[in-house]
Amino acid sequence: MNRLRARRALFWGSLLLALLLMLVPLPVTLLPLKPYWPALVLLYWTLEAPEHVSIGLAFGVGLGADLLDGALLGEQALRLIVLVFLALRFRSRLRFFPMWQQALAVLALLLNDRVLLLAMRLFAGDPWPPAAYWLAPFAGALLWPFVFLLLDDLRARLRVRDG
Amino acid sequence: MALSRDGSTSLFSDSPAGTLRLLTYIALAAVLMVLDHRNGWLRQARYASALVIEPVYRLAGLPSAGVEAARTAFADRSRLIEDNRHLREALLMANARLNRMAAVDQQNQRLKQLLDVQRALGMNAQLARVIDIDLDPFRHRIVLNAGRRQGVRPGQAVIDARGIVGQVVEALPDTSVVLLITDPSHAIPVTVARTGLRAIADGSAAGDRLELPNVPISADLRVGDQLLSSGLGGRFPAGFPVGTVTAVRPDRSGMYTRAWARPAADLGRVNEVLLLHDLADPVGPPAPAPAAGPPDRLKPAATAPAAPRNAGAAP
Numbered sequence: 001m002n003r004l005r006a007r008r009a010l011f012w013g014s015l016l017l018a019l020l021l022m023l024v025p026l027p028v029t030l031l032p033l034k035p036y037w038p039a040l041v042l043l044y045w046t047l048e049a050p051e052h053v054s055i056g057l058a059f060g061v062g063l064g065a066d067l068l069d070g071a072l073l074g075e076q077a078l079r080l081i082v083l084v085f086l087a088l089r090f091r092s093r094l095r096f097f098p099m100w101q102q103a104l105a106v107l108a109l110l111l112n113d114r115v116l117l118l119a120m121r122l123f124a125g126d127p128w129p130p131a132a133y134w135l136a137p138f139a140g141a142l143l144w145p146f147v148f149l150l151l152d153d154l155r156a157r158l159r160v161r162d163g
Numbered sequence: 164m165a166l167s168r169d170g171s172t173s174l175f176s177d178s179p180a181g182t183l184r185l186l187t188y189i190a191l192a193a194v195l196m197v198l199d200h201r202n203g204w205l206r207q208a209r210y211a212s213a214l215v216i217e218p219v220y221r222l223a224g225l226p227s228a229g230v231e232a233a234r235t236a237f238a239d240r241s242r243l244i245e246d247n248r249h250l251r252e253a254l255l256m257a258n259a260r261l262n263r264m265a266a267v268d269q270q271n272q273r274l275k276q277l278l279d280v281q282r283a284l285g286m287n288a289q290l291a292r293v294i295d296i297d298l299d300p301f302r303h304r305i306v307l308n309a310g311r312r313q314g315v316r317p318g319q320a321v322i323d324a325r326g327i328v329g330q331v332v333e334a335l336p337d338t339s340v341v342l343l344i345t346d347p348s349h350a351i352p353v354t355v356a357r358t359g360l361r362a363i364a365d366g367s368a369a370g371d372r373l374e375l376p377n378v379p380i381s382a383d384l385r386v387g388d389q390l391l392s393s394g395l396g397g398r399f400p401a402g403f404p405v406g407t408v409t410a411v412r413p414d415r416s417g418m419y420t421r422a423w424a425r426p427a428a429d430l431g432r433v434n435e436v437l438l439l440h441d442l443a444d445p446v447g448p449p450a451p452a453p454a455a456g457p458p459d460r461l462k463p464a465a466t467a468p469a470a471p472r473n474a475g476a477a478p
Contacts, residue, residue, distance in 0.1 A: 023297060024223050031297065034300060059192070067216065068220075072199055074193070
């Protein structure tokens with residue numbers, strides 16, 4: 001019971017922290033490198049605990065992010081749905097990749113996410129973004145091993161302490 | 164979704180149910196986006212959930228506020244003294260200039276009275292602090308720590324010590340969101356200080372400069388020209404610095420000149436801003452003339468439209 005509660009706290013805590021990290025500012029030069037935190041955390045949980053993750057959850061997290069971001073209601077929801085759907089579909093294969101291949105797969109998913117965002121923005125009438133727009137997925141892929149190991153470690157600690 | 168009943172996943176699962184669910188959610192998100200684009204639901208939803216959003220903003224702003232506080236706390240004494248001396252000098256200069264301006268202002272008032280012009284623009288400003296969070300690196304917005312309860316209304320102009328920063332686009336109860344003049348969706352009417360040429364300065368996707376897309380090719384516009392707000396449109400007060408022209412080039416068609424400008428306000432590191440309360444004098448077309456016709460007392464008594472209604476109300 002205790003263990004279940006701790007794991008649930010970790011799950012929701014990491015998602016909330018990802019939303020918060022999305023808002024935390026960076027120095028101006030690093031700004032285009034800011035990874036898409038909710039996507040990384042959702043990806044981790046999709047790979048490691050798919051029984052808790054569904055498209056509905058992605059939709060909810062996306063709506064929360066939209067509410068905080070204030071750009072367009074449903075924008076991030078759509079991006080996260082697609083991301084989680086793809087990750088769930090290829091989960092079995094992604095899980096057994098070595099870390100560097102997994103990071104490459106994450107890069108592909110995040111680039112796809114950027115293309116989707118670009119399509120939505122252009123459709124809404126925004127101008128073509130600068131080249132720095134494409135840097136964030138690379139930063140995300142580079143950070144992926146650390147996010148993965150950190151969350152894995154936290155999860156393992158919870159398991160050990162209760163077991 | 165990709166899980167089968169016993170909890171194991173197959174390597175090449177392709178369940179039609181999962182795809183169907185994806186399509187349903189995508190359709191839902193698309194409908195939400197379109198409705199929000201048309202009706203501005205997000206604004207209402209955000210206002211309603213401000214109780215949650217605002218603490219999150221404050222929380223996300225904490226790290227940079229902490230860094231700033233630590234910088235002040237551990238800055239060495241000599242630098243603080245230097246800063247202090249610098250600020251003192253700046254204050255003295257500003258006061259001296261203000262005193263001279265006061266005399267000029269009085270003179271101006273007298274002349275205006277002589278000319279019988281009633282356009283007093285009293286400046287009434289409110290100081291607000293920027294909450295340092297980053298909503299989206301490719302949209303240029305900042306969040307202020309004053310909102311509807313502090314009297315902030317959407318549409319107010321925001322300035323700093325050097326020039327125009329932007330305008331309030333959304334006022335939550337205790338915070339507000341400001342669209343910067345460099346945002347690609349923003350445009351501000353300007354006039355060139357040297358020649359009086361009027362133009363529109365758009366934001367740009369790169370976000371660190373302004374663009375003047377359609378200046379006539381014959382117009383006298385040079386690198387280094389100061390751009391002031393022109394006050395047309397009534398959103399921004401006239402006469403505030405907007406930027407400095409950095410490049411002038413003919414555009415691709417050769418019919419117009421395209422110019423770029425660096426914003427006067429320090430948009431990258433803006434920390435405290437002033438919210439202007441007095442909106443500018445409405446400059447625009449005059450109020451519509453009253454419909455021509457005979458004076459009211461000469462009009463035939465308007466009983467005709469009232470009669471049927473009474474008749475309709477009777478059982």
